[in-house]
Amino acid sequence: MLPASDIERARSWYSEKLGLxxxxxxxxxxxxxxxxxxxxxxxxxxxAGTNHATAAGFRLEDFDEVVAFLRSNGVAFEHVDFGEMGATINGVITTPDGQKAAWFKDSEGNTFALSMAD
Incomplete structure (x- = not known):
């Protein structure tokens, strides 16, 4: 369940940005x-928008393709700094073992995480 302060704005965002x-x-x-x-x-x-934690996360077989699709639809990825562990570069963090993750927000401030499936 994801909160929305403006349900019609959310409907438009999910349609335009995610194709849903x-x-x-x-x-x-x-x-x-x-x-x-x-x-x-x-x-x-x-x-809506008051939770600063990740609302939902998705493990993806096709991480790079999904990130490219979202970017092409105007989704902005968040900059996240993990201190000594590193930070996102162009919205994506890559771990020493090659795993990737990225975070973005919907129109209502809900944060989503994407990560590579093993």
């Missing part, structure tokens, strides 16, 4: 989506 359309709605205006076999709900909340 709701698979259903309910009388409260909540939006149910499906991506990669996982369903999630975007719901109206005044508390």
């Amino acid at each position: 359309e709701p698979i259903s709605t309910n009388p409260f205006g909540d939006l149910r989506y499906e991506a990669g076999g996982v369903e999630f709900l975007v719901y109206q909340s005044e508390l």
Whole structure:
């Protein structure tokens, strides 16, 4: 479940940036989506954008392709500094063993993490 302070703005963002359309709605205006076999709900909340932790993470077989797709749709990746462990470069951190991860936010301030599948 992901909060949205402006449900219509969220609907537009998920459509334009991620290429997702709701698979259903309910009388409260909540939006149910499906991506990669996982369903999630975007719901109206005044508390949207107040959580600074990662809301959801996705392990991807095709990490580079997904990052390129999101960038081509205007998704901005976050700069994250892990101190001695390093920081993201152009929105992506690469570990010494070659693993990659990246973080981005939706229109409502929810943070998502992407990482390479083993």
